[in-house]
Amino acid sequence: MNFNIKEIAHYETWDIRHQVMWPDKNIDYIKLKNDEHGLHYGLFINHNLVSVVSLFFQGKRVQFRKFATVNKQQGKGYGTELLKAMFNKLSILNIENIWCNARKDKVSFYTNFGMEETNIQFTKGGIDYIVMEKKIVIR
Template identity: 35%
Template sequence: MEIKKINSIDTYPVRHEVLRKGKPIETCQFKGDDDENTVHFGLYQNERLIGIISIFKEKNDLFSETNQFQIRGMAVLEEFQGKGFGAELVKEAENHCISLNTDLIWFNARENAVPFYKNLGYTTIGDSFLIPDVGIHFAMYKKIRKN
């Protein structure tokens, strides 16, 4: 298993298969994908891209912390789910954010993924909300402690 930085366009096959199945490929492009503070990581097994995570420098007004990052596009190909790869990707994203003195990581989690993130120390905040065409979500966050 290897995790490395990838370009936004390299995330599309996995975004499409896992997060935007049956939808036009253009829906795999996220606003801010190519901003200078945005980073995409890909997890490879036997040189095959099987998981992705993207990190955007984005402040959510729910939180007062100055230096916030948002996780988006978290996905592991179905046949590789439940093997710990998703957790490895979140840890890689956290290490990246820690290296940039992040105070807080947040994201909008799909309802089905909430237990996965809780397992990694994230907390929900507020009520669920509907993202059209995608489903019910919860805002979740974790404060990153500096030593």
């Protein structure tokens, strides 16, 4: 698997977020109020952006949001590699906890990273979510 992961600008995440997560909504639906304050990563194959994730820091906690991989590239391990890189980066920072709002049908994917379900659940846009979290071991 030949790929490159690097930090990207917040607006570079928008096309993939839109086409993967909410293609039936206006593109403004996938933009976040605090996007410009987040840390955004992209996985590239041959200079083509195929997977994105956005991190938002809240003290010693980090929420990752809008994790998405281009539909035709899903199931090939690119999203897994991007999250592995993200978790590795966070493990060297002074972060105690990482969390996300996981679509219920994706919970098993996140448990593979040691994330655990909380008792917080909600529905947005007709999709059921559960908050998942992981304690980070500081190196």
